[in-house]
Amino acid sequence: MTPETTGDTATQRSSSRWGQIAKAPRGPVSAVQGRIAAALLRRAVRQLPIRLEYPDGTTLGAADPTLPTMTVHRPDAFFARVGRYGLIGFGESYMAGDWTSSDLPALLTEFASSVDVLIPPALQRLRPLAVVRHPRSMHNSPAQSRRNIADHYDLSNALFAEFLDETMTYSSALFDTTRPEWPDLADGQRAKIDRLLDAAGVHAGSRVLEIGTGWGELAIRAAARGAHVHSITLSTEQRELARQRAHTAGVADRVHIELRDYRDLDGRYDAVVSVEMIEAVGYQFWPTFFQTLEKLVLPGGRVALQAITMPHDRMLASRNTYTWIQKYIFPGGLLPSVEAIVGITERSTRLRTVDMFSLQRDYAETLRLWRERFLQRSAALAELGFDDTFQRMWELYLAYSEAGFRSGYLDVYQWTFAPTGGRT
Structure with a gap:
């Protein structure tokens, strides 16, 4: 395909x-x-x-x-x-x-x-x-969120296919360093997804909500376990390809993908999963996001996120700063800190941390592999209409992100919550 x-x-x-x-x-x-x-x-x-x-x-x-x-x-x-x-x-x-x-x-x-x-x-x-004044794109209302997501994820599926692996997974992989062929990107992406599904307790018969479909690999792997998956996205391009991939994988009857904002969801689920989507939620809406997760997960269920974090003091400074990444790569985005997530969940929800697992080193390697492939595909990208300025912009974005993880400035966690606490 x-x-x-x-x-x-x-x-x-x-x-x-x-x-x-x-x-x-x-x-x-x-x-x-x-x-x-x-x-x-x-x-x-x-x-x-x-x-x-x-x-x-x-x-x-x-x-x-x-x-x-x-x-x-x-x-x-x-x-x-x-x-x-x-x-x-x-x-x-x-x-x-x-x-x-x-x-x-x-x-x-x-x-x-x-x-x-x-x-x-x-x-x-x-x-x-x-500080440069924040533009309107920084306020992630439902309508603006859809525009912000489209500005990045609807660039074209063909662009992402040039540098991602066969799983079309656009988040940190999890590498097995004991294998002689390490790092294999596709295997690493499958291992990352399987670990998150395990943390969420996904098995045959589970009702799973995925917030942020990507191109469908997590939903496909959850459905292959026998789970029933409701996956939402704000990207038209991603939804269409994810649906095609689910059909090709033979699990379309157990995967329902729709264009929908997380704030519009109802129902209850055994597991709620989301991979590197909180970064696009926006500082003002973090409490709403976690309160929504709490509302949607059943008692005894699990919420499993993969989330990129930055130091708390830098997050506090960045929330009022308009950055190059926000202007050119992820409009409306902001990385949370560990302290911010813990504070919001403990103050505003019954969600409590039951597990945290860092993929910091893995993300640096993932980004290295993406960047190297991106550079190798320069001619193909030009044929798709992505000019030299765009390619330099994305090279810098990928290298900048890799540097963040290699330096320790950024981290990324698979973070599991259970609705076990009381609101303070």
């Missing part, structure tokens, strides 16, 4: 944004901001195991040529963007080709491990004064 692409892809809809990075900021204020950004980068390079190269051959930082190197091709444009727009400008400058790296994930890992080096504490305290 070959995934189809739509004529009106999200890359066509978003191509108008490329005009925002065609020209770097200019003027006296931008020049001053650029000089400040250049000084901060030189300061960071002196303290990190990285190298910085300029077009005239000047090299700053460590002498070891094997260390990650950042090559700035257009210094004036690069520093003007970073000075004016901060980390959004940093990402846009990569999209524009202002800089490249000999080892992008390793470079970003060093940056992610050293936030205090990049931005001195004195300047971090001024961050609220420089």
Whole structure:
């Protein structure tokens, strides 16, 4: 089965944004901001195991040529963007080709491990004064949530098929490091799904709710156990391919997939599962999300999530910050912290943690494999209509995410809850 692409892809809809990075900021204020950004980068390079190269051959930082190197091709444009727009400008400058790296994930890992080096504490305290105002896309009302999901997941099934494995699973795998052929991505994805279904107690006859269908692999594997699966998504493209895959797998009679918001659900289920969907819920709606899970799971049932987390202090800062990831990759998204999830579930629901299992190292490897395949498919992606700017944007997104897990800045958990507590 070959995934189809739509004529009106999200890359066509978003191509108008490329005009925002065609020209770097200019003027006296931008020049001053650029000089400040250049000084901060030189300061960071002196303290990190990285190298910085300029077009005239000047090299700053460590002498070891094997260390990650950042090559700035257009210094004036690069520093003007970073000075004016901060980390959004940093990402846009990569999209524009202002800089490249000999080892992008390793470079970003060093940056992610050293936030205090990049931005001195004195300047971090001024961050609220420089926050870019959140656009309307950050408020995940039901209608806006559907638009936000479409902006990423409806890019086209063909795009994702180019770099995902045969399971079409777009979340962290779980690798068996004892096997000599490790890492096998498809096997790792199946192992991840099976572990989550085990944690949720899914077996023959189970009534299962899946929030966030993806392209259907979890629903298919749950149905293969004899479970009856109700799966919801806000992505039209994902729903259509997931339905086809369930039919091909011979489990369509036990898998019901529909376009629906989690807030519109009724009924009770033996197990509620959701893989890396909470990241799209939005900070304001986290209590609503967990209260909905509590309402939908039967007494004695289980809720099993796979959730990416970030440090609590960074989450508190990020909830009021408009980021490059939110602007170009996941509009409306925000990663929760462990503390936030525990606090919300204990204050607002009867859900209590019964198990947590980290896949941090596995996600770094998953992202490495995705990025390598994405880069290998450059010509095919271009034929699908995804231009150089889009491809640089996604290369940065995949490398940035990999760096987050390798540095320990990000984590990801399979997190199991039971409705056993009392509300405080």
